[in-house]
Amino acid sequence: MSKITTLPLGFANALLVRDKGAILVDTGINANKKIYEELFRELDFNPRNINLIVVTHGHADHFANANELKEITGAPVLCHKEAVYALQTAGNSAIVPRNELGKSVFEIIKKNLPRSTKKVNPDIIVDSSFDLHPYGVAGKVVYTPGHTDCSLSIILESGDAIVGDMLVPSFFTGEPCVAYFANNEKALFASLQMVLQQASIFYGGHGGPFTKAEVLDLL
Template identity: 35%
Template sequence: MPEVIPVRLGITTAFIVRQKGVILVDTGFPGSADTILRVMEQNTIAPRDVRLILLTHGHADHAGSAAELRARTGAGVAIHPADAEMLRCGDQGCLRPTSLLGRVLGPFFGGKKKSSFPSLDPDLVLREGMSLEPYGISGTVLCTPGHTPGSVSILLSSGDALAGDLLFAHPPSGRPGLPFWAEDVETAKMSIRTLLSYHPARIHIAHGAMVRGDAVKIP
């Protein structure tokens, strides 16, 4: 079964998924590569073992170190075509808050210095239902737009789901809810319902701890 190894990167999290092969899901802000490679080393994973760098979407806190990690691992970078232009430009654009908390925290995630990152052309575009078996992982890609047009989640055969920024932990309880920013709130709600329809046992989110699938309430 696939093993999910979280890599804490301050206010966000990347994930190493290991089975017959290794993929890296998200890369953190620029400057996160050393931390990610150090966690790989601690888990006896060499840079050359990484077969794919998969980005759940094109924001700087997820794609910021993709260019450096591609250079240091030799792995291709994959993103949904609807977010590919962010990657090519190295600019995530403006964040649209869904709540007061999103407006308050906006400068920490969407300020000028935080919104840009080293650009690159993706090596692979992600599609609905795409299998990760060619990369040694028993899992598939699920399109879950709303936070961004090209947001995706990963469904693994272990019952784990990697949901990127589809869900955020909400203070003070830490319970999962809507992302603090979304291009389209109603689309994000539909995507959460879609993800839950697969009955994942565990959902790993970038901004918060892992949660049980049955703990997530459909908004």
């Protein structure tokens, strides 16, 4: 059965999924090779056991330092086809405020958007579902557009899901929220309904885990 460990790395989390094999989901942002190696040592975990690095979407706080992680783990980097440009240019996919909270947060972060320090070439590019069993993890990657047009989520047979920024703590209060940035609100809620039908615990790129009851309360 998969076990998820949240690695808090500054503003964003990396999530280590351990099963028969292991994968890493996102990279965190305030990190470097030494910090990653120390974290893995504290967990008594050999990073060479990571078989795949999944980038949930093309916002830099989710793929910063992917090059360092590729070096440490030897694992390929997977992203959605619409995220390739952001990764290859060390840029950001569109950040579109969805509501008043999103507008307020964007005013604060717009002058200092998270940046990846290095470009990264993804090794595996997907446009829909991707089976994780060959990587030793009982689960799949699914396409969950809405927050961005390149958003991926991971649904595990354990009932856990990793949903990138589809669910986030409020920037101001820490309370669970549906993404306050979205380039397609209708798609965002459709994606959320889809993962709700397939999982009961939801890990995010900045907070959580959130329970199904907490998420249903938001809808």
